[in-house]
Amino acid sequence: MKYFDEIVSSGSYARAAERVHVTQPALSKAIRLLEEDLGVPLLERGRRGVGLRPTSEGEVVLRHARQLLEGRERMLSELKALRGLKGGELRLGLPSLGSAEIFAPVIARYRERYPLVDLHLLERGGEALERAVQAGQIELAATILPLLNDMEMAFVRDDPLVVALPRTHSLAGRRRLVLAELASTPLVLFEGGFVLNRLIHEACTAAGFQPQVVARIGQPSFGLALVAAGAGAMLLPAVVAAHHAVEGVVMVPLHSAELRWRLVLVWRKGGSLSFAARAFLEMLPEHI
Numbered sequence: 001m002k003y004f005d006e007i008v009s010s011g012s013y014a015r016a017a018e019r020v021h022v023t024q025p026a027l028s029k030a031i032r033l034l035e036e037d038l039g040v041p042l043l044e045r046g047r048r049g050v051g052l053r054p055t056s057e058g059e060v061v062l063r064h065a066r067q068l069l070e071g072r073e074r075m076l077s078e079l080k081a082l083r084g085l086k087g088g089e090l091r092l093g094l095p096s097l098g099s100a101e102i103f104a105p106v107i108a109r110y111r112e113r114y115p116l117v118d119l120h121l122l123e124r125g126g127e128a129l130e131r132a133v134q135a136g137q138i139e140l141a142a143t144i145l146p147l148l149n150d151m152e153m154a155f156v157r158d159d160p161l162v163v164a165l166p167r168t169h170s171l172a173g174r175r176r177l178v179l180a181e182l183a184s185t186p187l188v189l190f191e192g193g194f195v196l197n198r199l200i201h202e203a204c205t206a207a208g209f210q211p212q213v214v215a216r217i218g219q220p221s222f223g224l225a226l227v228a229a230g231a232g233a234m235l236l237p238a239v240v241a242a243h244h245a246v247e248g249v250v251m252v253p254l255h256s257a258e259l260r261w262r263l264v265l266v267w268r269k270g271g272s273l274s275f276a277a278r279a280f281l282e283m284l285p286e287h288i
Contacts, residue, residue: 186231
């Protein structure tokens with residue numbers, strides 16, 4: 001199509017060959033193959049080979065050819081803009097647990113560096129975010145291991161858990177605790193959509209007891225307020241606990257090699273990440 005356009009525009013095979021950097025025989029062969037493929041003559045041929053005028057069929061092909069070539073240039077221009085992140089969008093899913101401490105600084109820096117990228121945030125529990133990634137509703141999501149689905153992932157961080165206890169609790173003075181020691185203590189747990197909630201239930205079962213659930217919460221601040229009021233204990237990541245000092249609450253490290261907060265960013269297995277998503281992943285080491 002480009003060769004045909006150049007021949008018509010330049011008025012001769014020789015000039016067209018120079019402009020597209022191919023030999024005249026190769027150019028002639030390309031036009032002949034195009035005519036055979038379309039089943040119509042494209043150029044009026046005179047005694048010297050080409051009359052330099054498109055046939056009526058050639059006029060139709062020329063119009064569409066130029067539209068295709070213009071569309072190609074627009075496509076390349078848009079791709080160039082995306083590579084420079086002068087456009088595009090990023091659909092990112094974040095859980096309410098840990099996002100303020102981990103991702104808020106990254107997002108602020110990302111917006112500063114790439115102000116023309118439309119950033120769409122979805123806040124849900126980790127299990128719901130994994131399903132949203134699988135359904136194509138979002139491109140990247142933060143969740144914790146183990147994953148419910150087979151997805152690609154980038155590791156973010158690995159944190160131990162701590163036990164938030166009322167200051168008056170009999171275990172509040174301990175240097176560390178094992179999960180079995182909480183068997184008789186009511187627990188404030190997260191809502192069902194949180195992966196951590198599922199992991200705590202599984203770990204309690206493995207330790208030989210079922211947790212006495214006093215409340216299910218969606219935000220750690222409310223859970224810690226319940227702990228401070230004496231409602232029970234709460235398990236949460238150390239990095240989150242460090243940002244939520246509450247009067248009357250003591251944080252005791254949990255000794256467990258299995259029950260940890262292993263944070264990852266996930267995307268669909270075999271999927272192709274956008275330039276915007278790849279830039280977000282590349283920024284993580286700067287902040288985490």
